[in-house]
Amino acid sequence: MEKLAREDNAFIRPSPSEGALGGVALRTRETMLLCEAAGYDVILVETVGVGQSEYEVASMVDFFLVLMLPNAGDDLQGIKRGIMELADALVVNKSDGPNQGLAQQTKNHYSNAFHLLQHDGFWKPQILTCSSLENTGIETVWDMILDYQEQGKSHSNEEGLNLFEDKRARQNREWLNTLVKDMLEQELKSHPPVQSALPKLRSAVQENSVTPYSAAHQIIQLFLNKQDPS
Template sequence: MIHAAAPLPSLEELVEGVRAGRRATLARAITLVESRKPEHRALAEELVQALLPATGKAIRVGITGVPGVGKSTTIDALGTHLLERGHRVAVLAVDPSSSRTGGSILGDKTRMARLSMDDRAFVRPSPAAGTLGGVAARTRETLLLCEAAGYDVVLVETVGVGQSETAVADMTDTFLVLMLPGAGDELQGIKKGIIELADILAVNKADGPNAPRAKKAAADYRAALHLLGGREPHWSTPVLTYSGLTGEGIEELWGQVVLHRERAEQAGALAARRSTQQVKWMWALFDDRLRGRLHADPSLRTELPAIERAVANGTLEPTSGASRLAALLGL
């Protein structure tokens, strides 16, 4: 038996349900903004616009780190710490690379056992496929919906590699980079650019026999950051040690997040940062729509494989290929 799809709630129902903090309505609203159907996109735009007055008050924290650094354990420990202090926490992921799993949070929910079982927390993976710009744009909209639903701390985890770190830094107030102890290979393969994005650097697994190595690694990173210079005139990137497993150092870690926000507000940097992020968000959406039109329009879509094949086999230069794509769009 084929069941008819459930009708979309009205704009008024969605706005009222999100503002009331109803998790089921929030989940439906997020599914709506992730949809690529034209009728859904139109309603999603109206929804985000209607909820804008209720957004902007949350603390937005981006979190990244090398594989195995313990991002999920850290988020679970940090989120639980915040819940105990009366906050409501949303956890989002940016992962343009995973078309099957939808991001590591789907697999890591078992490692966020405390958060995922608490009604005061909301854990949501990113859209599973698409361009980085499109995924990041949807995550920004999801972030705003969570703020409108009353979550006053939003943790955005970058799951992919490369540009996804920059995307997360461009949608959050504080960018936290997690590192491992025993960093003998100088920054453990993390690019210098990612270190330069860090507002806070934190060495995880500083417990038991790892504690001395964590302190040594922290000292090395402080020296490296000193050579790189400060990212912002009002802030010098601190390097902390902590244990996501035992929770030791988590309170100090959060204290630095709060301090960074306070300093940024006092310097006027927070408002400036968010204004810049809004413009980047607009361009990410625009770029995503251009690509979407190429793939959605039947007359354009038939031309794409031939152009891609010609570029792939070297009979057409990428520059010429791009020009042909632009011509198809009338640009």
């Protein structure tokens, strides 16, 4: 990161998470669009790797790469099956010096694990090793990403849209659904009649005098001004 920060053609923007898990900011998608509009053709989104953030990032990027450290044995069980199913590639970093053998062993373990998973689509996830210290394997990783893009653009769905653009279209649809949910939640939080009724409804649900469904229905009716808040 220190080396990249000195590059004239690179722009690095820390994004406060604002309470979101894994450091994925609420405006990450908008930031990506802004950078793309500014002419940046390669945009990297980095997470701190706490689980939920990986699922969020996978829904907004073209290529989802999981970076791992050399480990062996029981430590390999720590990676979640869901994340492996999302990954377009897994790269074992720090494959240098005394870690080379362990890095290769880690790669082999993950390769065996990937064989047990089903991956749909045109791309078969790959497992590679690299060393950022010795600058080895980096070009191979980049070539793999370019190959993914090329293969995606050379295959089409039933509507004739290439699979690379089809993935972006599906992500935009998911983004729309997420935005609608988030905006509705914010509207509910700022709606006086709803906020006034919430404590009483929560207590009623807790005491089993009102079902959660009935309470939710009342909240929506209040929000739509179809029910007397009294």
